[in-house]
Amino acid sequence: MLIIQLAINGIAVGCIYALVALGLVLIYKATEAVNFAQGDLMMLGAFFALTFISFGGLPFWVGLALAIIGMAAVGMIMERLVLRPILGQPQFAVIMVTIGVGFILRSGATMIPGWGTSSQALPTPFSNQTLDVAGLVMAQEHLAIIGATVILCALLYGFFRHTRFGIAMQAASQNQLAAAYMGIPIKRVSAATWAIAAAVAALGGVLLAPIALVEANMGFVVLKAFPAAVLGGFASLPGAVIGGVVIGLIEVFSGRYISDTARNLAPFVVLLAVLVIRPEGLFAEPKKRRA
Amino acid sequence: MTTMIEVEGLSVAFGGVRAVDQVSFGVEKGEIFSIIGPNGAGKTTVFNLISRLYDATAGRIVFEGRDISRLSADRIAAAGIARTFQNIELFENASVLKNLLLGRHAHRRTSVFSELLFLPKVRRQEIENRSIVEDVIDFLDLAHHRDARVAGLPYGVRKVVELGRALAATPRLLLLDEPSSGLNPEETEDLSFWIRDIRDDLGITVMMVEHDMGLVGRVSDRVLALNEGKVLAVGTPSAVQSNPAVVEAYLGS
Amino acid sequence: MRFLFKTNYEQDVRLFQHGGQVFWYAVLAVLVLVAPLVLSDYLVGEAAFVFILAIAGVGLMLLTGYTGLVSLGHAAFLGIGAYGEAYLLSKGVPFPISMLLAALIAGATGFLIGLPTLRLSGVYLAIATFGFALIVSEILAKWESVTRGFNGFRVPRIVMFGETLRQDWHLYYISLAVLVVVILGVLNLLRSPTGRAFIAIRDSEVAAQSLGVNLTVYKTLAFALSAAITGLAGALYAHKLNFLSPDGFNIILSIQLLLMIVVGGLGSLHGAVFGALFVGALPSVIGILRGELPRVIAEQPGLEPLIFGLILVLTIIFEPYGIYGRWLKLKLYFQLFPLYRRATFRRTKAFLKSGRR
Numbered sequence: 001m002l003i004i005q006l007a008i009n010g011i012a013v014g015c016i017y018a019l020v021a022l023g024l025v026l027i028y029k030a031t032e033a034v035n036f037a038q039g040d041l042m043m044l045g046a047f048f049a050l051t052f053i054s055f056g057g058l059p060f061w062v063g064l065a066l067a068i069i070g071m072a073a074v075g076m077i078m079e080r081l082v083l084r085p086i087l088g089q090p091q092f093a094v095i096m097v098t099i100g101v102g103f104i105l106r107s108g109a110t111m112i113p114g115w116g117t118s119s120q121a122l123p124t125p126f127s128n129q130t131l132d133v134a135g136l137v138m139a140q141e142h143l144a145i146i147g148a149t150v151i152l153c154a155l156l157y158g159f160f161r162h163t164r165f166g167i168a169m170q171a172a173s174q175n176q177l178a179a180a181y182m183g184i185p186i187k188r189v190s191a192a193t194w195a196i197a198a199a200v201a202a203l204g205g206v207l208l209a210p211i212a213l214v215e216a217n218m219g220f221v222v223l224k225a226f227p228a229a230v231l232g233g234f235a236s237l238p239g240a241v242i243g244g245v246v247i248g249l250i251e252v253f254s255g256r257y258i259s260d261t262a263r264n265l266a267p268f269v270v271l272l273a274v275l276v277i278r279p280e281g282l283f284a285e286p287k288k289r290r291a
Numbered sequence: 292m293t294t295m296i297e298v299e300g301l302s303v304a305f306g307g308v309r310a311v312d313q314v315s316f317g318v319e320k321g322e323i324f325s326i327i328g329p330n331g332a333g334k335t336t337v338f339n340l341i342s343r344l345y346d347a348t349a350g351r352i353v354f355e356g357r358d359i360s361r362l363s364a365d366r367i368a369a370a371g372i373a374r375t376f377q378n379i380e381l382f383e384n385a386s387v388l389k390n391l392l393l394g395r396h397a398h399r400r401t402s403v404f405s406e407l408l409f410l411p412k413v414r415r416q417e418i419e420n421r422s423i424v425e426d427v428i429d430f431l432d433l434a435h436h437r438d439a440r441v442a443g444l445p446y447g448v449r450k451v452v453e454l455g456r457a458l459a460a461t462p463r464l465l466l467l468d469e470p471s472s473g474l475n476p477e478e479t480e481d482l483s484f485w486i487r488d489i490r491d492d493l494g495i496t497v498m499m500v501e502h503d504m505g506l507v508g509r510v511s512d513r514v515l516a517l518n519e520g521k522v523l524a525v526g527t528p529s530a531v532q533s534n535p536a537v538v539e540a541y542l543g544s
Numbered sequence: 545m546r547f548l549f550k551t552n553y554e555q556d557v558r559l560f561q562h563g564g565q566v567f568w569y570a571v572l573a574v575l576v577l578v579a580p581l582v583l584s585d586y587l588v589g590e591a592a593f594v595f596i597l598a599i600a601g602v603g604l605m606l607l608t609g610y611t612g613l614v615s616l617g618h619a620a621f622l623g624i625g626a627y628g629e630a631y632l633l634s635k636g637v638p639f640p641i642s643m644l645l646a647a648l649i650a651g652a653t654g655f656l657i658g659l660p661t662l663r664l665s666g667v668y669l670a671i672a673t674f675g676f677a678l679i680v681s682e683i684l685a686k687w688e689s690v691t692r693g694f695n696g697f698r699v700p701r702i703v704m705f706g707e708t709l710r711q712d713w714h715l716y717y718i719s720l721a722v723l724v725v726v727i728l729g730v731l732n733l734l735r736s737p738t739g740r741a742f743i744a745i746r747d748s749e750v751a752a753q754s755l756g757v758n759l760t761v762y763k764t765l766a767f768a769l770s771a772a773i774t775g776l777a778g779a780l781y782a783h784k785l786n787f788l789s790p791d792g793f794n795i796i797l798s799i800q801l802l803l804m805i806v807v808g809g810l811g812s813l814h815g816a817v818f819g820a821l822f823v824g825a826l827p828s829v830i831g832i833l834r835g836e837l838p839r840v841i842a843e844q845p846g847l848e849p850l851i852f853g854l855i856l857v858l859t860i861i862f863e864p865y866g867i868y869g870r871w872l873k874l875k876l877y878f879q880l881f882p883l884y885r886r887a888t889f890r891r892t893k894a895f896l897k898s899g900r901r
Binding site: 342344363364365366367368369373374376380381382383384385388389392393394395396397399401403406407408409413416417418421456460 | 554556729732733735736737738739740741743744746747748750751752753754755756757758759765811
């Protein structure tokens with residue numbers, strides 16, 4: 001029983017990592033950039049929701065929708081202001097620029113009246129409630145996280161498989177230049193990618209809020225999303241989700257059966273091991289090296 | 292006549308596609324030897340196999356009587372083979388001079404510790420490298436661009452810089468991968484003189500992959516035609532160009 | 545404008561290209577040497593800190609600026625150097641030897657971490673070093689028999705020539721001497737085959753290989769050297785801090801080190817020094833600014849990281865060659881005056897070169 005209980009906790013925690021990793025992978029696939037500010041976008045999304053729901057008094061679902069829309073706009077603005085000017089520069093520049101944006105968002109959030117430096121609780125319909133199923137006591141917020149992740153994955157899958165724009169985005173991620181020749185609006189695709197990634201981050205922030213409180217530093221969860229994304233191969237959306245869940249499970253189980261130190265270290269030991277032994281990720285087909 | 296390089300039954304496959312299939316040929320010392328063929332024939336792959344960037348699935352490469360098929364890529368330069376690349380692989384953020392000096396790397400005789408202190412032997416080696424590089428600069432007429440950063444140079448000059456970097460290594464065999472691509476007729480003309488001078492004055496054997504049949508015809512002693520990884524014909528430029536199999540490969544059947 | 549007429553190759557190999565350079569560096573040397581006589585103790589301490597940062601900057605510049613390998617975990621080497629120094633001193637190892645040993649330990653760690661991560665490039669390497677740094681900071685916190693964990697480690701004072709050195713100007717001169725030695729060593733390396741091999745790896749691995757550069761050897765060498773130099777800075781940093789605690793060597797410090805070389809100017813040693821000056825001076829400047837700004841803004845604790853972030857983003861967008869790049873442009877502007885044109889430094893359009901393999 002304990003094992004199943006732990007597994008559910010692990011999967012729920014892993015889904016949060018998966019949501020952040022999804023954002024990372026979306027952006028990497030489309031632009032070959034790694035967004036070190038993804039966690040901070042998540043933090044911002046949670047604060048948006050907090051503002052609409054707790055301060056604005058809007059119903060939860062309306063607040064959530066507004067937060068997601070608001071973050072999509074933030075993602076687009078970020079792409080336009082910061083990333084488009086450095087298009088074509090080495091990856092290193094993009095890494096540094098997103099790290100800079102992360103600093104700005106994190107410290108900027110502490111300066112906004114009402115957000116501040118303290119942690120705040122975000123009330124959700126599934127906070128502090130449990131569900132008993134066959135002797136298992138499950139926190140509803142955990143179930144909500146898992147459910148939301150599944151729904152989001154289905155939506156993304158449908159979007160990339162069946163909509164014109166989704167297919168265009170896929171094409172652009174394979175070969176930017178060729179896609180441009182085929183008349184795909186590269187700039188709009190890039191903006192849309194950042195918008196989607198930021199929207200996913202907002203959802204992740206709201207889901208994380210009941211278990212971690214809303215505060216300026218909650219974005220550091222991105223540290224756990226890197227191992228997840230790398231485990232999944234960094235360019236695969238299903239890989240990111242599976243990677244996130246695996247990292248969540250490893251964390252919960254090593255914390256329970258080894259020690260707290262092991263819990264903190266395990267994701268990064270896994271990260272280094274994967275990078276050294278199988279840099280293409282656990283689920284990718286190894287590719288022949290070509291110069 | 293002595294054999295410079297001998298390739299026997301060379302094959303490589305990428306994911307089931309046989310990019311180079313049982314290719315055999317030999318190049319004599321002092322020859323200018325061209326490889327031609329339609330796109331995707333495996334010409335550049337042969338070069339990449341010789342410079343050991345790819346591992347061959349089968350076959351042997353013997354250079355000056357020494358089997359180099361298992362040598363690592365960074366030992367090829369010291370063995371006496373230098374090359375250029377189809378899409379120019381220069382060190383973009385360094386000066387022309389630095390790029391050429393890097394050509395001397397395989398001849399390095401100093402250790403990191405002596406270099407940290409810049410001992411007299413390092414200084415001597417640097418001055419010797421410099422005078423060899425200066426000869427190359429003279430030879431290729433690059434004096435004008437010596438201290439310019441590569442990234443800002445026009446395409447034609449970059450091609451020449453890359454050739455110079457290969458020459459600075461003082462190789463015995465030079466591999467030129469599409470040396471004339473992207474050059475205007477005037478620059479191509481200069482190139483054909485240089486290629487002959489490299490062989491006649493510097494005594495370097497030259498192998499080149501080339502699409503420009505005019506250039507191939509003017510400078511080559513012998514030509515190898517490849518198609519779909521297989522050898523179609525070897526011989527004098529005119530003989531190969533009139534070979535029915537070669538004509539068919541280019542024009543389609 | 546200055547035209548140099550060179551009459552032999554010796555001139556190109558020299559450290560100083562012309563008399564003007566010798567003159568200005570001599571002026572700088574005199575200024576730096578007499579500064580502690582004039583400046584207040586506080587400023588001397590700050591200057592020593594700038595020197596220490598500059599040493600670490602040179603170390604990171606060698607790896608990231610010259611070899612093109614991005615490390616998001618250099619605070620780990622700083623930490624290893626600092627703890628190594630404190631531990632060795634507490635075990636009775638005399639000062640300069642303890643510092644060299646600490647650097648050696650950091651260098652060996654760099655070698656070990658460099659070895660498996662060689663196959664990684666770009667983003668993957670950045671993430672791997674990132675993970676490595678997190679593991680090191682966890683070890684620093686948990687290996688209590690050596691690091692004393694979260695109780696903290698009081699760093700023993702330096703004893704030299706039978707004298708206990710506790711003044712700010714002691715550390716100032718020691719750090720200055722180490723900085724000068726490190727810069728000279730790296731400059732020597734850069735005008736030799738090894739330094740050129742680093743640059744070759746940065747700009748084209750395939751071409752480097754075909755010219756005889758063994759990627760494994762030189763990448764590990766770059767990692768080890770960079771880590772050793774950063775460890776050296778760490779050893780001095782221990783004396784600047786006086787009291788070590790494991791959370792001092794976190795990811796934020798790693799990022800500040802990177803920010804330093806980016807803002808200073810990638811690919812030049814000047815950049816490392818300018819960057820150190822900038823990062824060292826910024827908190828003081830912000831401190832002064834706080835007095836001038838309205839209280840609502842001035843009392844925000846987030847002001848400093850906000851300004852750091854802004855400067856980082858603006859530098860990359862508007863001046864990718866950093867302060868040193870700007871300095872070169874200014875110099876040229878005055879040399880060419882009034883002929884300078886805006887287009888002189890117009891950037892050529894760059895295209896995304898895929899990092900995927």
